[in-house]
Amino acid sequence: MSVNLLHYKQLKAQLPKDVSLCIISKHHPKEDILRYYELGERRFGENRVQELTKKLDLPKDIEWHFIGHLQTNKVKHVIPYVSCVQSVDSIKLAKEIDQECKKINKVMPIYAQFHLAIEDENKYGLKIEEASSFFEECKDLSNINLCGMMVMGPHTDNQERIKEVFNQAKQLFQTLQKDYPNLTTLSMGMSDDYPIAIQCGSTMVRIGSYLFEGDE
Numbered sequence: 001m002s003v004n005l006l007h008y009k010q011l012k013a014q015l016p017k018d019v020s021l022c023i024i025s026k027h028h029p030k031e032d033i034l035r036y037y038e039l040g041e042r043r044f045g046e047n048r049v050q051e052l053t054k055k056l057d058l059p060k061d062i063e064w065h066f067i068g069h070l071q072t073n074k075v076k077h078v079i080p081y082v083s084c085v086q087s088v089d090s091i092k093l094a095k096e097i098d099q100e101c102k103k104i105n106k107v108m109p110i111y112a113q114f115h116l117a118i119e120d121e122n123k124y125g126l127k128i129e130e131a132s133s134f135f136e137e138c139k140d141l142s143n144i145n146l147c148g149m150m151v152m153g154p155h156t157d158n159q160e161r162i163k164e165v166f167n168q169a170k171q172l173f174q175t176l177q178k179d180y181p182n183l184t185t186l187s188m189g190m191s192d193d194y195p196i197a198i199q200c201g202s203t204m205v206r207i208g209s210y211l212f213e214g215d216e
């Protein structure tokens, strides 16, 4: 077993009521997920189709959030099983999710992933300049519900720079909310930067290693 219940208790005590938790369970076995399930957690995030598929025999009321880069040809393998795709980074992917959802009569909540930490290369995500066309085009897709934004902080120890990126995300979020009232979730903050993300207005943190490493 490698869940860190001390960290879990501390995190739960720290999270404001309006900030929800998505436990990122990638690379962690089903037994560990079940430990958190038994404590009442239902929202878990995975970033690979193959790994998610192997975990689908876990309880059916788990809300799986997909958080990794998703190729359009894999969409049909995940959308029947997930409650949300947080990592939508192109209109092509949004359209594919919409089409596959139509076939199974589902409306999928999706988040637009933005790449704001421009110093980190090879990161997926929309650019700020693409925001309005992406949101406008998604309006016409009736089997998706664009209801959130997902952002990653920069890989740096520079707290000021992390804060800058999260503040930029919050600003973009608030601007978009004026035109798109469905937009309610700002998913930002991971193990190393979630306290800053919360300060900057995150409404959902995605925490992995902090909850799975260290002592029992």
Ligand SMILES: *Cc1c(COP(=O)(O)O)cnc(C)c1O
Pocket: 024, 026, 047, 067, 068, 190, 191, 192, 206, 207, 208, 209, 210
């Ligand atoms: C892995 C991952 C996380 C969690 O990261 P930790 O540092 O383990 O908390 C959050 N979001 C995304 C998109 C990830 O890939």
